[in-house]
Amino acid sequence: xxxxxxxxxxxxxxxxxxxxxxxxxxxxxxxxxxxxxxxxxxxxxxxxxxxxxxxxxxxxxxxxxxxxxxxxxxxxxxxxxxxxxxxxxxxxxxxxxxxxxxxxxxxxxxxxxxxxxxxxxxxxxxxxxxxxxxxxxxxxxxxxxxxxxxxxxxxxxxxxxxxxxxxxxxxxxxxxxxxxxxxxxxxxxxxxxxxxxxxxxxxxxxxxxxxxxxxxxxxxxxxxxxxxxxxxxxxxxxxxxxxxxxxxxxxxxxxxxxxxxxxxxxxxxxxxxxxxxxxxxxxxxxxxxxxxxxxxxxxxxxxxxxxxxxxxxxxxxxxxxxxxxxxxxxxxxxxxxxxxxxxxxxxxxxxxxxxxxxxxxxxxxxxxxxxxxxxxxxxxxxxxxxxxxxxxxxxxxxxxxxxxxxxxxxxxxxxxxxxxxxxxxxxxxxxxxxxxxxxxxxxxxxxxxxxxxxxxxxxxxxxxxxxxxxxxxxxxxxxxxxxxxxxxxxxxxxxxxxxxxxxxxxxxxxxxxxxxxxxxxxxxxxxxxxxxxxxxxxxxxxxxxxxxxxxxxxxxxxxxxxxxxxxxxxxxxxxxxxxxxxxxxxxxxxxxxxxxxxxxxxxxxxxxxxxxxxxxxxxxxxxxxxxxxxxxxxxxxxxxxxxxxxxxxxxxxxxxxxxxxxxxxxxxxxxxxxxxxxxxxxxxxxxxxxxxxxxxxxxxxxxxxxxxxxxxxxxxxxxxxxxxxxxxxxxxxxxxxxxxxxxxxxxxxxxxxxxxxxxxxxxxxxxxxxxxxxxxxxxxxxxxxxxxxxxxxxxxxxxxxxxxxxxxxxxxxxxxxxxxxxxxxxxxxxxxxxxxxxxx
Amino acid sequence: xxxxxxxxxxxxxxxxxxxxxxxxxxxxxxxxxxxxxxxxxxxxxxxxxxxxxxxxxxxxxxxxxxxxxxxxxxxxxxxxxxxxxxxxxxxxxxxxxxxxxxxxxxxxxxxxxxxxxxxxxxxxxxxxxx
Numbered sequence: 001x002x003x004x005x006x007x008x009x010x011x012x013x014x015x016x017x018x019x020x021x022x023x024x025x026x027x028x029x030x031x032x033x034x035x036x037x038x039x040x041x042x043x044x045x046x047x048x049x050x051x052x053x054x055x056x057x058x059x060x061x062x063x064x065x066x067x068x069x070x071x072x073x074x075x076x077x078x079x080x081x082x083x084x085x086x087x088x089x090x091x092x093x094x095x096x097x098x099x100x101x102x103x104x105x106x107x108x109x110x111x112x113x114x115x116x117x118x119x120x121x122x123x124x125x126x127x128x129x130x131x132x133x134x135x136x137x138x139x140x141x142x143x144x145x146x147x148x149x150x151x152x153x154x155x156x157x158x159x160x161x162x163x164x165x166x167x168x169x170x171x172x173x174x175x176x177x178x179x180x181x182x183x184x185x186x187x188x189x190x191x192x193x194x195x196x197x198x199x200x201x202x203x204x205x206x207x208x209x210x211x212x213x214x215x216x217x218x219x220x221x222x223x224x225x226x227x228x229x230x231x232x233x234x235x236x237x238x239x240x241x242x243x244x245x246x247x248x249x250x251x252x253x254x255x256x257x258x259x260x261x262x263x264x265x266x267x268x269x270x271x272x273x274x275x276x277x278x279x280x281x282x283x284x285x286x287x288x289x290x291x292x293x294x295x296x297x298x299x300x301x302x303x304x305x306x307x308x309x310x311x312x313x314x315x316x317x318x319x320x321x322x323x324x325x326x327x328x329x330x331x332x333x334x335x336x337x338x339x340x341x342x343x344x345x346x347x348x349x350x351x352x353x354x355x356x357x358x359x360x361x362x363x364x365x366x367x368x369x370x371x372x373x374x375x376x377x378x379x380x381x382x383x384x385x386x387x388x389x390x391x392x393x394x395x396x397x398x399x400x401x402x403x404x405x406x407x408x409x410x411x412x413x414x415x416x417x418x419x420x421x422x423x424x425x426x427x428x429x430x431x432x433x434x435x436x437x438x439x440x441x442x443x444x445x446x447x448x449x450x451x452x453x454x455x456x457x458x459x460x461x462x463x464x465x466x467x468x469x470x471x472x473x474x475x476x477x478x479x480x481x482x483x484x485x486x487x488x489x490x491x492x493x494x495x496x497x498x499x500x501x502x503x504x505x506x507x508x509x510x511x512x513x514x515x516x517x518x519x520x521x522x523x524x525x526x527x528x529x530x531x532x533x534x535x536x537x538x539x540x541x542x543x544x545x546x547x548x549x550x551x552x553x554x555x556x557x558x559x560x561x562x563x564x565x566x567x568x569x570x571x572x573x574x575x576x577x578x579x580x581x582x583x584x585x586x587x588x589x590x591x592x593x594x595x596x597x598x599x600x601x602x603x604x605x606x607x608x609x610x611x612x613x614x615x616x617x618x619x620x621x622x623x624x625x626x627x628x629x630x631x632x633x634x635x636x637x638x639x640x641x642x643x644x645x646x647x648x649x650x651x652x653x654x655x656x657x658x659x660x661x662x663x664x665x666x667x668x669x670x671x672x673x674x675x676x677x678x679x680x681x682x683x684x685x686x687x688x689x690x691x692x693x694x695x696x697x698x699x700x701x702x703x704x705x706x707x708x709x710x711x712x713x714x715x716x717x718x719x720x721x722x723x724x725x726x727x728x729x730x731x732x733x734x735x736x737x738x739x740x741x742x743x744x745x746x747x748x749x750x751x752x753x754x755x756x757x758x759x760x761x762x763x764x765x766x767x768x769x770x771x772x773x774x775x776x777x778x779x780x781x782x783x784x785x786x787x788x789x790x791x792x793x794x795x796x797x798x799x800x801x802x803x804x805x806x807x808x809x810x811x812x813x814x815x816x817x818x819x820x821x822x823x824x825x826x827x828x829x830x831x832x833x834x835x836x837x838x839x840x
Numbered sequence: 841x842x843x844x845x846x847x848x849x850x851x852x853x854x855x856x857x858x859x860x861x862x863x864x865x866x867x868x869x870x871x872x873x874x875x876x877x878x879x880x881x882x883x884x885x886x887x888x889x890x891x892x893x894x895x896x897x898x899x900x901x902x903x904x905x906x907x908x909x910x911x912x913x914x915x916x917x918x919x920x921x922x923x924x925x926x927x928x929x930x931x932x933x934x935x936x937x938x939x940x941x942x943x944x945x946x947x948x949x950x951x952x953x954x955x956x957x958x959x960x961x962x963x964x965x966x967x968x969x970x
Binding site: 629630633634635636637638639640641642644645666670 | 851853854856857858860861864895924945946947948949950952
């Protein structure tokens with residue numbers, strides 16, 4: 001029960017009690033006053049009783065069963081008691097001992113009640129203790145106020161008693177007369193009070209119940225609120241908390257209540273709280289501020305305080321209520337969102353593709369590094385701008401671009417011809433377009449994509465567009481296309497048969513030449529099956545099993561290249577080369593097989609090797625011959641030098657002749673040596689520097705160098721060659737040729753004859769003729785005259801002619817890929833030597 | 841005449857016969873058995889006509905000319921190469937300008953004397969010109 005209710009109830013009760021007490025007190029006062037009056041009367045009555053007897057004597061004495069005063073016998077003498085009765089209206093009795101001896105008290109039969117005895121407390125008081133007794137007593141069925149006084153003899157011994165009694169009837173009647181209305185009044189009053197109290201209590205209880213309910217509600221509410229709540233009085237002492245608060249600070253109500261913030265919290269916090277509280281008390285209203293709290297874990301948390309003062313009914317500030325909102329998590333979340341936003345911004349900023357973002361009003365809210373780089377337009381120039389500002393860097397004007405077409409109807413977009421190619425996947429648009437100029441760079445191919453942006457609730461918040469400059473990519477693509485073309489052309493124009501196999505043993509490529517070489521049907525190759533194709537190739541080999549083994553071993557070593565020659569059936573030799581396809585990182589993609597028919601090459605190679613061996617041999621020979629020539633000439637040289645000197649010094653003709661013979665012999669040896677070496681050299685070294693040579697000039701030079709022998713025999717040499725005629729020949733060799741032919745002609749001519757040199761052109765060939773009118777040759781010997789050491793006249797050993805001149809000529813003409821022959825009508829008819837030279 | 845001749849040849853007989861030939865003609869001659877001796881003579885002050893054999897063991901005629909030029913003892917000399925016909929002349933590349941004449945072995949002694957005499961005149965003319 002609430003205090004108010006108690007208060008009301010107790011008030012009522014007290015009032016009621018006071019009324020009753022007052023009434024009773026008043027009544028008692030009445031009663032007591034009355035009783036006092038009665039007692040006074042009683043005392044007067046017994047005094048009078050005594051007085052009456054004092055008139056009779058001075059002393060009571062008990063003599064012979066008779067009570068005497070003076071000489072007045074009391075027994076059965078009713079004079080005095082009756083007098084008392086007459087005066088006071090009551091009864092009076094005289095006891096001798098405890099026996100009534102004179103009385104006007106009547107018994108039930110109407111006779112004086114003499115001889116009855118005194119009993120009860122009055123007897124004990126009077127006869128036991130010897131003192132007077134006052135009290136109420138029922139006498140003959142009526143209540144009496146009684147007074148007993150002991151009668152003592154001269155020795156003080158109680159010998160009897162005097163008694164008076166006043167009937168109470170008169171007093172009670174008086175009392176009852178007042179009492180009844182008072183009681184009625186009291187009763188009415190009591191009932192009214194009772195009703196009032198009852199109603200009041202009921203009302204109070206109802207109010208209390210309502211209050212209790214609302215308090216309960218408030219309490220529950222407070223407990224239910226997850227935020228810590230506290231309240232303090234105006235002096236800053238904590239009054240209460242909700243559970244959330246207790247949990248938050250990790251303390252129980254009992255530990256907190258009645259404390260101030262200075263008792264509980266760190267100094268700095270407490271001062272802040274206190275200061276804020278004071279401000280709140282001064283300013284009223286609701287206060288909200290961010291601060292810190294120490295929570296149960298001892299750590300400080302970021303919180304928001306909501307505080308409001310509460311007032312008494314009189315309007316005085318009673319205290320304040322505070323609600324705490326822990327915003328640590330919110331702050332963390334805010335921080336997280338901020339970070340996430342920053343991260344998103346960073347991601348966009350550093351996206352490799354040129355990217356910008358617009359809000360729902362199409363104002364630019366992000367313009368990343370890549371797009372700054374692509375357009376040369378900085379963030380500061382476009383951020384926050386709307387009205388198609390983002391199109392300007394690309395088109396030089398504000399116009400709709402891809403991002404503006406997100407909601408447009410695709411059919412219409414195509415009709416618009418804003419973009420020649422555009423595609424929509426879901427809500428995302430893709431395009432590829434050529435922009436005439438971006439940031440001063442001409443004809444940029446741009447790939448672009450645009451998509452709308454939505455918030456968590458699905459509201460459209462803007463759009464994003466990303467672009468990539470694929471000009472370079474396009475160029476590379478073109479180049480790649482070209483390279484592919486180049487490769488496929490190479491593949492198909494290759495003289496090698498090519499077969500490419502991927503890492504899964506699937507045939508991925510082959511060329512025309514491969515088909516030609518192997519005669520494998522294209523249908524088999526198109527199946528891509530490696531086994532059957534390799535089997536078919538193996539079947540072509542002389543040793544199919546060996547081929548298969550080789551192929552397997554090559555596949556086992558992925559990264560090896562391998563080359564060998566395989567003999568195919570029918571004498572075909574194949575150069576087989578295989579290389580694995582491995583990229584820079586060593587990843588294996590397969591293997592390419594090359595098959596080249598090298599049959600012809602092989603033969604050519606054999607020929608070449610043979611020639612090479614011959615050439616080597618020739619070089620050795622040449623070196624040998626050169627050394628031989630030098631070494632032969634070296635001993636001849638002193639002979640040459642000294643013999644003429646000796647000849648000069650000798651006087652004796654025989655000796656002179658002998659030395660002369662020596663000299664001629666030496667000259668012959670020299671000649672022979674020279675010619676022999678020349679011939680050998682011409683035979684082993686077929687090459688020389690080919691030149692365009694005027695034939696007539698060569699002939700003229702040769703005639704000039706043989707002037708001595710021509711003059712000696714007075715032989716005229718006629719040069720009939722057309723001066724401008726040009727042949728292709730090695731000049732040295734050509735001079736040597738004519739020297740030999742002229743020498744030969746002179747040798748076989750008689751003094752004074754003529755040697756004729758002429759040339760005739762037939763097609764691309766020049767035929768040259770050297771004619772003499774000399775001794776001629778037997779036609780049977782014509783074939784032999786070019787042989788070494790052939791002598792027309794076998795009978796004569798001609799020291800002057802070593803018989804090598806025409807051999808040298810034949811060698812020289814052979815070197816020039818011409819032919820040489822001789823014609824003669826027979827002995828004595830002269831001879832003509834013919835030879836051909838290529839014109840060009 | 842004051843022109844001196846040096847015969848450079850590895851063959852002793854050739855050196856000697858040439859020496860005899862020149863003495864016979866009253867021409868002062870010195871002999872060298874190879875490039876090194878030739879260079880020694882030149883470094884000792886020889887200036888005149890040098891008859892240089894081509895094929896010599898070790899330092900051949902061409903190598904010797906290169907060395908002469910290199911050592912700066914060429915000036916004041918005339919070089920005549922003594923060659924056998926058909927000897928390779930590939931080694932002469934780049935130094936032809938230092939060679940004034942060629943004489944084929946075996947040589948006619950009178951023709952050689954004639955040749956040397958005319959070269960001596962030519963050399964005198966050159967010296968006068970300088």
